[in-house]
Structure formats: structure tokens, C-alpha cells
């Protein structure tokens with residue numbers, strides 16, 4: 001014993017290498033599993049789906065391989081397949097047959113999303129979590145996210161006039177079966193207006209996931225083809241955020257939380273991982289990240305050229321988004337990831 005103590009006393013105090021060797025914990029797959037900090041699981045993933053009128057339509061979106069514009073019958077099948085894989089959360093985008101200046105199709109009880117919600121609810125009951133994107137850009141003939149005004153001297157989104165319409169759209173979707181509404185227009189006061197209308201309609205239990213920090217991004221390109229919603233003039237920079245701003249995202253999130261948002265979203269994800277992290281650290285609320293269409297398309301395109309390994313890169317990206325602080329990820333990889341993670 002004394003010998004041992006003596007020899008221990010003679011050892012140099014460890015100062016890193018070679019006593020400390022981080023590689024020990026990477027030595028084999030089982031030890032790597034045991035020390036892994038971030039685990040991606042299928043429950044974290046929300047699959048965006050595009051629904052349009054018609055029957056038997058499953059039209060692939062050119063820039064988003066494996067994603068489709070679906071008529072309601074095909075949407076029901078698609079959701080069934082996803083449920084089989086373990087994907088249980090969906091966000092619906094509607095492509096209406098007719099567009100007009102105010103996006104009135106969005107409020108129609110017989111509108112495309114309302115019909116789709118009823119069909120899915122009838123088929124799957126509570127097995128599917130049905131979320132709805134709440135915005136007018138798919139429904140207006142000018143492609144902006146609400147009604148327009150020239151009051152400020154140029155044609156611009158009329159924030160306050162759009163709020164009651166947006167709230168009405170949400171109530172209509174919840175009546176049709178939506179479990180959660182996700183306003184994406186970046187209007188000031190949108191969460192408060194929606195919360196008040198949902199509560200007044202008896203839906204105080206329905207959560208709001210706000211696209212709180214949504215940037216004016218080039219990464220939405222493929223989506224605008226999918227949803228047929230590009231702005232017909234100008235861009236969305238007067239309502240979506242400047243990619244250069246971080247503190248402003250925290251203010252947006254703070255306001256949405258004060259107005260009653262239950263989940264806050266950062267969108268896009270990859271160029272904004274710092275924002276995801278700051279939001280999570282500052283507020284500690286459920287954070288969603290949208291791995292948007294352009295982020296998906298880049299991986300698909302490079303993989304098709306044989307330049308990267310799609311599965312490896314996609315799982316790496318999704319894991320990175322989660323590691324940054326996202327609790328859930330909206331992603332067009334949801335189905336593939338469910339297969340890969342099995």
C-alpha cells in the first residue's frame with residue numbers, strides 16, 4: 001500500500017496528453033453510441049405536403065425529387081405511407097384552383113386545405129398530427145402574403161387589414177380538423193390576432209407554432225414552384241427578415257411569445273444555426289427549424305450528380321440542426337430519414 005502511495009506521489013500530475021486521449025471514447029461503435037450527445041429521431045420530424053384539387057394527381061415537383069403536388073385522394077395515401085414509416089406530424093400547404101386579390105380561397109370552408117383536413121381526419125383520426133401553414137401567398141393572384149395597400153406611397157402588404165383574415169383562415173382550418181396552426185406571413189401582431197380568434201371560437205386548446213424568425217431567403221426557390229406562389233412583383237423583404245440580423249430575431253421571438261406563441265420557428269435552418277441556438281438558449285421554449293426547399297434541393301442535386309452521399313449528408317444536416325437547439329425539424333427528408341433511422 002505504502003509502495004503504491006509512494007509511486008503515485010512520484011507520478012507527474014496529468015496535464016493533458018498522453019494521459020488524456022479523447023480518441024478512447026471513439027474506439028468502437030458501441031462506445032460512440034454511449035457518449036453520443038444528440039439523437040435524431042423520427043418523432044422530431046414534420047413532413048410538409050402540398051395539396052391541390054383534382055383526383056388521382058401525384059405530380060412530382062421537379063426541383064424537389066420525391067415530393068409532389070397531391071390531390072386529396074393521393075394525399076390520404078401519402079400520409080398513410082408516412083404513418084407506416086413512423087412519421088406522424090404533417091404540415092399542409094394548399095394550392096387553390098382559383099386565386100384573387102384578397103386570397104378568399106383561404107377562408108372557404110370548402111377550400112382545398114379544409115377538405116384535405118376533413119379527409120385525413122376521417123381516415124386517420126388522432127394518429128396523425130395535422131398542422132397547417134397559415135398564409136395568403138398561395139391564394140392571392142399577386143403572390144404576396146396578404147392584402148395590399150398603397151397607403152404608404154407604394155404597393156405593400158397591408159399588415160393590419162390582413163390580420164383578421166389570417167385569424168379567420170386559422171379558425172376555418174381548426175374547424176376542419178387542424179391540430180395546430182402555423183402562421184408564416186411575418187406580420188406584426190399575427191400571433192395575438194390568431195390567439196384571440198381561436199379562443200373566441202372555443203379553440204383555446206389549439207397551439208400556435210409561429211414562423212417567428214423567418215428570413216427573406218433565396219432558399220425558398222423550389223417551394224415557390226411547388227406551391228405556385230412566387231410574388232408577382234417585388235419581393236418579401238418588407239415583411240420577412242434581413243438575413244444579416246440576429247438580435248432582431250430574438251425580438252421577434254419575444255413578441256410572439258408575449259402574444260401567446262407555443263412553439264417558435266427559425267427558418268431557413270442551415271444559414272441560421274446561430275439563431276436557432278440563441279433562441280433556444282435565451283427563451284428555453286420549444287423551437288422548430290425549417291429545413292427548407294432549397295436546402296433539400298441542394299443535397300438532392302449534388303447526390304444525383306454523385307458528388308455527395310445523400311443519406312450521410314442529410315442525416316448530418318438534420319443532426320446539426322437538432323444539435324444547434326431545434327426540438328423539431330420541418331423537412332422534406334422526413335420519409336427518407338424515417339427509413340434511414342430504422
Ligand code: PBG
Nearest residue numbers: 135137184219220223292293294
Ligand atoms: C409561405 C411559406 C413559404 C415557405 C413556407 N411557407 C414561402 C415563402 O415565404 O416564400 C417556404 C418553405 C420552403 O422553402 O421549403 N407560405
